Amino acid sequence: MGLYKAQKALLPVTVLGLLVALGTAVMQWTEKNEAAPMYSGMMLFNNFSIAFSAISIVSTILILLLSKGYFEKISNHIAEYYAIILFSLAGIIVMVSYHNLSMMFIGIEIMSVSLYILAGIRKNDFASNEAALKYFLMGAFSTGFLLFGIALIYGSSGSFDLEGIRTYVAGNPQNIDPLFYTGILLIIVGMCFKVGAAPFHFWTPDVYEGAPSLITAYMSTVVKVAGFAAFLRLFSACFLLMADFWTPVLLVITIVTLFIGNITALYQQSFKRMMAFSSISHAGYLMFAIVAIGAASANSIFVYATAYSIASIVAFGSLILVRQHSGTDNFEGFNGLAKHNPFLAFVLTVSMLSLAGIPLTAGFIGKFYMFTGALSQYKVWLVIIAVINAIISIFYYFRVIIAMYFRSGDDAEVAIPAYYKLVFGFSALATIVIGIYPTLISALI
């Protein structure tokens, strides 16, 4: 596309291609979940993969619709941006449907390398450069941990295949190699970095703040969801029988993530930075499904991730508009938004309520499934801590709502392009529909 100077056709062609990809993915759906591994055991495209591919593709379409007119302001080479976003999406599809650790690694790398570039596309902006460099250095380091973990697992079990590793674990219940345990811990370190869970979260606020808002939206929704899908797939397929060993580790990580994310978000003045810390705390909630691993884990991650992605896309979309209008990332930019832009204020309120987990929104249903899963394994204290954190989170989400409805600001109307209206309308509707009628998506996998 970049060759033919047809820049106007870029967005429609991309969205059309993604819709075709979505269609072909959904066509693979089988009622009994009977997919077999393909390509000599490299990929397994079962219902789990289809569901997570679908949510990734839909989120990417929504984000790309917001990109109308966005990249043109950054650079002349907009075709490359679409290409790199699509490359990282290809990596994500590999990540959610791998059946071999080598495929998982390549998928994660395709996604990460594309993101390092996307974080730094505002070449003249210092914060963007810092974000890209920081993300690249820290990401390369964590990749080292992940690869070391995979190597140790291979060294002790003799297989890269998920089935092979499971057979090894099931076949040697008493004398599992010590290297295998070390491998699991190193993989946990690598994966926690990729999903931005504490104490491996230090890159998140700076990278999310420095990267362009649209890319931040992509990183905090699609990438995070794919990271959790890969995490869950590995742990539920291979290490399920060793859950006694790694559950305490993940339990501690979850609690630390919840507290660090929520308490730090309270003190932020910038909306974008607040969203970065809120995404850390949501990583904590998503970890619930892996801590309380079971048959329902995939489903609860799917519901939570859907709710979280849709709400975040609305939040970042309105941030882009408000930022273009008032020139600031801070909460003051949202002052008095309800008076002159009732629609924008309403959809942003819905998304904030959904992120906070108020009933009748999708976020509540997501949290409900997560807590039910944890309670079914008698992790009562974990749920109590999570509820305390949910209450803390209400404070900072409501700051936005209060700024919009009860503070007075300048009265100039924020112009909302038609594409944005479409995305906002769809997302708000989806949030409320899932909140009222959750069985629409909750019984899929």
Place this chain on the structure above:
Amino acid sequence: MQTFYIIAFLSIVFSILVISAKNPVHSILYLILTFFTFTIHYILMNAQFLAIVNFIVYMGAILVLFLYTLMLINLNKESEPVKPFMVKVAAVFGGGILAVALVSSLKLLGTSAPVVLKDPNLGLVKNLGKVLFNEFLLPFEVSSVLLLSAMVGAVLLATKDKEPKATI
């Protein structure tokens, strides 16, 4: 076995020289020698492919890049930061603890069964190619997306825009 001990001794000596050499260029030259001894290790273990890759990529390409970078940033004695005594003590302490942890954990470990090579000809280029183009064909092909993405990104970040754009 005799050769192994000689080579292992040499690689340890060279790697000590890497960190003790005063001149950074000498340090890199010693690093090249260290990698060369690694190449010999790989040949001793009958891993042809690894040996060749180590020779070409690490010794050849990466260390030449290192040398170029060093010459570009012009590392002098004056620019080297002086570290306080406490930092040195802390570094030695931390390194010692790591060494103790590693040694004690290695003492606990036996050699697990899969680590012992079942097929001594595993590392030959012929066998590697067979595995790579049969079983692992998909990862091999998919990694081309990774390289393409990195290449497009590098060009994108390195090209200069005609006029500076206002930031959003």
